[in-house]
Amino acid sequence: MLSQSTQRCVKKERGSDLKKQLIHKGSWGNADVFLCSQGQAQWVEKGFDGKNLLVRWTIGIILTQRELLISTRLKDLAGIPQGYTRKSLCTLTYNYMDGMILGARDLDHALPVDYFTACERLLHSIHEKGVVHLDLRRGSNWIVQPDGSPGIIDFQSSLLVSLLPGPLKKFLFSIDYSGLYKMWSRKCIEGLDPDRKKVFHRINRLRRLWIFSFVHI
Numbered sequence: 001m002l003s004q005s006t007q008r009c010v011k012k013e014r015g016s017d018l019k020k021q022l023i024h025k026g027s028w029g030n031a032d033v034f035l036c037s038q039g040q041a042q043w044v045e046k047g048f049d050g051k052n053l054l055v056r057w058t059i060g061i062i063l064t065q066r067e068l069l070i071s072t073r074l075k076d077l078a079g080i081p082q083g084y085t086r087k088s089l090c091t092l093t094y095n096y097m098d099g100m101i102l103g104a105r106d107l108d109h110a111l112p113v114d115y116f117t118a119c120e121r122l123l124h125s126i127h128e129k130g131v132v133h134l135d136l137r138r139g140s141n142w143i144v145q146p147d148g149s150p151g152i153i154d155f156q157s158s159l160l161v162s163l164l165p166g167p168l169k170k171f172l173f174s175i176d177y178s179g180l181y182k183m184w185s186r187k188c189i190e191g192l193d194p195d196r197k198k199v200f201h202r203i204n205r206l207r208r209l210w211i212f213s214f215v216h217i
């Protein structure tokens with residue numbers, strides 16, 4: 001049986017019904033994201049090919065290579081897009097994850113606690129592989145899959161942390177948890193329990209002192 005990426009290539013060569021739709025227009029220094037489909041196959045194309053030469057050859061290449069490297073660490077982890085392939089030096093393709101973006105207004109205080117405890121387990125699995133995401137305060141990087149299970153996308157700001165000293169690693173992990181708890185307090189039917197609320201507030205205080213706090217407060 002042909003792999004999914006080979007099937008895609010074969011279909012592309014036939015050149016029949018390839019559709020490419022822009023789903024997220026990045027600013028001058030951010031990737032554009034397209035949803036591509038051909039027959040039953042659907043995949044995402046994310047990259048800097050439409051940006052100017054300077055952007056393509058600097059952050060375009062760096063961020064794309066970093067996301068590709070991270071994706072190999074997270075291969076086969078359920079809840080993470082799979083099938084990462086390099087289309088060009090600064091563009092990747094990978095599997096589309098069906099479902100809703102957690103940031104959707106309709107989901108405010110609408111999801112069961114189970115979704116968030118599953119998010120916590122998924123985050124733990126990502127951290128166990130030596131990866132920290134660092135952009136989880138945005139609802140647009142969390143997916144609620146049709147079966148109610150969580151997905152995490154967008155590893156362009158992520159770091160490999162295996163070689164970092166323990167306390168720093170722990171601190172970076174806690175930034176991811178504070179992103180999750182922010183979503184939890186806004187999107188769960190029930191509020192955050194007192195223990196997690198305490199952790200959330202503690203991490204937030206620390207985060208304000210941290211260099212990354214300029215990214216998304």
Ligand SMILES: Nc1ncnc2c1ncn2[C@@H]1O[C@H](COP(=O)(O)OP(=O)(O)OP(=O)(O)O)[C@@H](O)[C@H]1O
Pocket residue numbers: 023024026030031032033044046081094095096097098101138140141153154155156
């Ligand atoms: N694998 C995927 N499955 C489903 N939807 C996706 C996938 N990848 C991207 N998207 C959609 O495209 C949007 C933007 O993708 P992504 O977050 O990777 O790009 P970005 O440039 O980092 O955007 P942002 O700066 O808003 O985080 C996502 O919020 C989501 O709606």
Ligand SMILES: [Mg+2]
Pocket residue numbers: 140141153154
């Ligand atoms: Mg994103």
